[in-house]
Amino acid sequence: MTKHIIEVQHLKKHFGKNEVLKDISFTVKPSEKVVIIGPSGSGKSTLLRCLNRLEDDYDGRVIFYDQNICQAKTTDLRLIRQRMGMVFQQFNLFPNKTVLENITFAPIKLKVMTADQATQKAHELLKQVGLDDKAAAYPQSLSGGQQQRVAIARSLAMNPKVLLFDEPTSALDPEMVGDVLGVMQRLATNGMTMIIVTHEMMFAKKVADKVLFMDKGVVADEGTADYIFNQTSNPRTKEFLSKVMLSS
């Protein structure tokens, strides 16, 4: 056993001539909450998507429990992804399936649970996110905040070791943000390992064990929440924080 769940080593990614990630390295320990902040276009989402290889063809290494994700075969990659949940900005719930089916689809298809077990688990998860009464509803009848909480429940159904959050509250109406952050806060308290790309600075401050400040494809600054938000002398970090803190 390594002491790190994820190790990112010298990750580089480019789209055509556009270099989006330039030599990124960091590690994630069990139950650690890593928050990635930075201006838009700095490569935060791309970095996150490289971790479960939704973005492919990059240089460098991503190690997940001693396994090199970059070179994993398709079948291994699927097993890795089962242990690495992802929550998207646009929720991406399956609109033709009910809330319950959204959650049970993968565990049943992948035969990690029987239909009964998956259903029971789904109800438990829905209770956790406060939406058990919506089990039979279709996603389109839910608010954005409710959809995102279902999406979190869906990713939890596979019992992942890590959850990746790609700007989970950016597509929400302001009054919905709190509910989703509340669910994430509870997950954090319960010891889930999380990597979160977000613009919610107050949340980052409260939850993060480690904050990565990304700018123009590099980790420009890195440290504890207290360091990044109160002590850093990095001018880019300070400038970015002063801008986003003003607006919130």
Add this chain to the structure above:
Amino acid sequence: MFAFLHHYYPVFVQGTAQTILISFIGILIGIGLGLCFVSLRRSKYRLFQYIARLYIAIVRGTPSMIQVMLIYYGLSKMIDIPQIQFLGSGLDRLIPGSIALGINSGAYTAEIFRSGLISIPRGQTEAGLSLGLSNRTTLYGIVMPQAVRNVLPALGNEFITLIKESSVLFYIGVQEVTAQALGVGGTLYNFIPPLLVAAVIYFVLTQLMSLLVSLMEKRLGNAYLKVPE
């Protein structure tokens, strides 16, 4: 005017049965080929893409009458299908005819499926993959059902076209409705009444098809497309 029906109705019944039979087989083959070729068209291998494009281009760019005849004469040269009579036509004509209809329809169906797949946001695929599902499960379990729902109206249109187009099998001697109507017209020395009867039969068949498609639309989608409040 339609007194001849009293005598000739069994001919029309037989012709209708054949039209239904060849259309049904044609639609089935068309859906199968459509699924195959849409996969080829979306494959990451250039050669497969090229094969699919070529197939679609040829089928769309040539008259179905010529396609039917080429397949009929081509097949009858290559293999020996027994001339067993079925509903008034030989299997040696019915089988190549239905295959030809399916090959023709497959090209259009492939393009319809492709437009459906394009209409589904990339996030659906990513959500499936991120849960650890295979490409295949994600495509057939998540994306395809939504895509099919979106293209049902276009598919219905294609099926209706196919029912009407099946009349080209007349050229290779399949005794479907049009062929029967022309035959009856020849004996009566008057083509208008039997052709009107054939037209009504096609109309009824296509109406039934569109009814079937709208029922499927209701079943497949209304629940999730309906937004309460």
